[in-house]
Amino acid sequence: MGTKLFLPLLLGTNREGRESEKVARWLFEKMKTQEDIETAFFDVRDFKLPDNDYGESLKDMFSQYKDAIVKADGLVIVSPEYNHGYSGRLKSILDLLLKEYMHKTVGLVGVSSGPWGGTRGVEALLPVVRELGLVVIKRDLRFPLVSNIFDEKGNMKSEFEELYAPQLQTFFGELIWMAHALKNARNLTPLESSARVKMMK
């Protein structure tokens, strides 16, 4: 489909011993095999946030993230489910930017030790990503009972590779389609003409 899409991945928890890291690292490797996708790995653990501020006033402290999202055609978020929500750290990182996300796509990936694969955490993210101007794809990836899926080295067990292969294909298919569609739309109609961006000025 022509030029590559830049779709960074954001790992959404800094918890010691996080299982979500295994999912994120596995998915990152899969993304790198997609010929339409260029990617980069962001980990909320690497952001040294101040403890008395939030939001866009901090964005210049995190220029690598900012520059990546400016360049990006979308984002993939790997989020554990914490009490049917997502981590506070993930919210703080997402809040660093606003119009940089605008009219770009997002794919959501839920991780849980329970049987629902982080679905409720993913659902809780929907109003947040919408407010950021991201356009969410219909298909999520879900990793229930996550400690059964990977071995102690973080490799996915072979039976799960088989299970996830078709899900990945659909997820990437939708993500790539939506990222291209939005990229074409942004090229056709510059962001500055969007009513929402005008309101932000």
Ligand SMILES: Cc1cc2nc3c(=O)[nH]c(=O)nc-3n(C[C@H](O)[C@H](O)[C@H](O)COP(=O)(O)O)c2cc1C
């Ligand atoms: C504060 C907290 C709340 C949690 N709440 C849920 C939950 O609501 N549902 C669930 O299935 N698992 C829940 N878990 C378990 C996580 O889903 C589990 O640790 C999983 O491995 C993903 O999170 P991790 O990447 O931090 O390991 C919770 C874990 C923590 C630390």
